[in-house]
Amino acid sequence: MSGGFVAPVRRPLVEGHKTYHQITEDLCSPTERTPSKAWIIAFIIAASTLAFGLFCICWTIWMGIGSWNVNRTIGWAYDITNFVWWIGIGHAGTLISAILLLFRQRWRTGVNRAAEAMTIFAVICAALFPVIHVGRLWVVFYFLPYPNTRGSLWPNFNSPLLWDVFAISTYFSVSLLFWYTGLVPDFATVRNRASGLRKKIYNFLSFGWTGSAKQWQRWESLSLVLAGLSTPLVLSVHTIVSFDFATSVIPGWHTTIFPPYFVAGAIFSGFAMVQTLMVMTRKILKLEEYITLEHIESMNKVILVTGTIVGVAYLTELFIAWYSGYVYEQFAFFNRAMGVYWWSYFGMMACNVISPQLFWVKKYRRSVFLTFFMSIFVNIGMWFERFVIIATTLARDYLPSSWSYYRPTWVEIGIFIGTLGLFFTLYLIFVRVAPVVAIAEIKHILKVGGDQYIGEHATHKHRVVSSDSHEHHHS
Amino acid sequence: MRQLNKDVIYGIYSDEEDLLTAVRLAKSKHLDIMDVFTPFPVHGMEKALGLEESRLHYAGFVYGAIGTLTAFLGMTWIMTSDWPIIFGGKPYWPVPSFIPIVFELTVLFASWGMTITFYTISGLWPGVENPQLDLRTTDDKFCLAFDQHHISESEARSFFQESGAEEVNVKSI
Incomplete structure (x- = not known):
């Protein structure tokens, strides 16, 4: 995956003339030193938010779904908006770790570990919503096809909601395997620096890894196949999420553009969340030499492309609604832009389509400050997109007498904020116990990405790792 | 900890290219390499060692x-x-x-x-403790090991000297 030819235009991905030992030091030390004040404050905020969210979840379960403002007309609102938002955020991790591995993008190495962790935590947050929104969550296992005393009466395999159960649980568990298998050699590195109880814990986590030739060979083979499997998997997950809407008969939902449009939006929002996390992580853990401006610029390019794809999808929807000559479809889209929820359509357009266009300018792509704000903007915009699709569409259905309006109760807002707390709590624990940047993979790309080998500050001439260069082209 | 009951002599290198050169040299001398341990996957290693493709x-x-x-x-x-x-x-x-x-x-x-x-x-599982020759091989050192049943100590030492190993150690695992 690395080695071989490096184009002269490539800029370094590891700065500071690092040696292998320095890489180990830099990347292990955040797990070894006592937490900084910034970490402790962030953890207290995140954990308190999580506690409030748990309270709101308990409230919902105790009082029933009546504590939410969903009604007969608008049956899906905050819950499913948040579900789709979180599951979309998860997609960037798999894109970075799997798709960019297959495309041999070396810059993935600095950010893949944290992005995969983000995927797992985002999917946990996402999965909470469908589970809670069924109301009686103690019978949520009815979704699963298991032999039962009612017949056996099986779930409906024609239903996209059931496909979703399979897609999300598969996505979660495969992402977990991919992430953990990548972590095993790095846990071994941490283990070999530790002593006492800490050594025992990391030995348990590292599964007894030694780094022998055969282990590495099989490890690479496994990583490559898991990447190959995750690539169509990640595309299938948001495709199936979009089927939840697209297979219905609601104007505004019943569109064939949904699968690619949802997938592009998912990657878009996911990269925004990766940027939010990376800008903070590299600053707080002092990892600017590993998560460089080069990484940030590359991710901003992805944000620009996917944001523009999403923009094209919005315009295509409008055009097709007009071109279809179908009044209900036309009304659905007129209502989105000019109806009671016009402000959310406006927020979506401004944050998702217009603001990322700034990233055509290289100076802005490489500005950490702007990147941070843009990433928050995009997250807000993509939340609005899901709200527009779900609540706005349902609010004005076929029958004007059942038209309705929806605003969330404090319980619904509390659950959403609680999932943000859950996400950041898990992420903050992760940065304390595991190397945030993949140690072995950074060492692996050092000779093709280190600034002593390439770029204007190079002091070493690039040495080809192996004498017969053709073997770099498989693996 | 699992015991392999092996007496091992191993050399330490500090660059993957030195290790690769050493492996090629050992192969050309028909020495029986027990294993190599590296902090990251080294490309060309499977071929140099003559490992079969993973199935x-x-x-x-x-x-x-x-x-x-x-x-x-x-x-x-x-x-x-x-x-x-x-x-x-x-x-x-x-x-x-x-x-x-x-x-x-x-x-x-x-x-x-x-x-x-x-x-x-791969013999990896939670709680397994596999014997390790040198703790630095997960950090910045590259290790080439011979089983002493398959090579005499003097032969191994002269090989390590020729291939430019930084250190040579003997260990029972």
Whole structure:
């Protein structure tokens, strides 16, 4: 995956003339030193938010779904908006770790570990919503096809909601395997620096890894196949999420553009969340030499492309609604832009389509400050997109007498904020116990990405790792 | 800790290219290398050592095929013979509706099957403590090891000197 030819235009991905030992030091030390004040404050905020969210979840379960403002007309609102938002955020991790591995993008190495962790935590947050929104969550296992005393009466395999159960649980568990298998050699590195109880814990986590030739060979083979499997998997997950809407008969939902449009939006929002996390992580853990401006610029390019794809999808929807000559479809889209929820359509357009266009300018792509704000903007915009699709569409259905309006109760807002707390709590624990940047993979790309080998500050001439260069082209 | 009951003599190198050169040299002298330990996967190493290609992906294919069949035949049995129900006028055997779940289970079985196989055949599992020659091989050192039953100490030492090893150590594991 690395080695071989490096184009002269490539800029370094590891700065500071690092040696292998320095890489180990830099990347292990955040797990070894006592937490900084910034970490402790962030953890207290995140954990308190999580506690409030748990309270709101308990409230919902105790009082029933009546504590939410969903009604007969608008049956899906905050819950499913948040579900789709979180599951979309998860997609960037798999894109970075799997798709960019297959495309041999070396810059993935600095950010893949944290992005995969983000995927797992985002999917946990996402999965909470469908589970809670069924109301009686103690019978949520009815979704699963298991032999039962009612017949056996099986779930409906024609239903996209059931496909979703399979897609999300598969996505979660495969992402977990991919992430953990990548972590095993790095846990071994941490283990070999530790002593006492800490050594025992990391030995348990590292599964007894030694780094022998055969282990590495099989490890690479496994990583490559898991990447190959995750690539169509990640595309299938948001495709199936979009089927939840697209297979219905609601104007505004019943569109064939949904699968690619949802997938592009998912990657878009996911990269925004990766940027939010990376800008903070590299600053707080002092990892600017590993998560460089080069990484940030590359991710901003992805944000620009996917944001523009999403923009094209919005315009295509409008055009097709007009071109279809179908009044209900036309009304659905007129209502989105000019109806009671016009402000959310406006927020979506401004944050998702217009603001990322700034990233055509290289100076802005490489500005950490702007990147941070843009990433928050995009997250807000993509939340609005899901709200527009779900609540706005349902609010004005076929029958004007059942038209309705929806605003969330404090319980619904509390659950959403609680999932943000859950996400950041898990992420903050992760940065304390595991190397945030993949140690072995950074060492692996050092000779093709280190600034002593390439770029204007190079002091070493690039040495080809192996004498017969053709073997770099498989693996 | 697991005991291998081996007396090992090993050399330490501080660059993967020196290790690769040493491995090639050992191969040209027909020395029997026990193993090499590196902090990251070194490309060209499998070829230099003459390792066979991993067959893990064939196992992955088989697991995936089991997943495909489980999903397809399972849903077929449920919807055509165990409890046939008409959903929205669709046929009892709606094959296009099966595609998403068949795909998901294929991926699920292939991934889990391959991962469990990988850890099992590599001797890796939670709580396992495999003997390590040198703790620095997960940091910045590259290690080439010989089993002393297959090579005399003097032969090994002269090889390590010739190949430019930084240190030579003897250890029983």
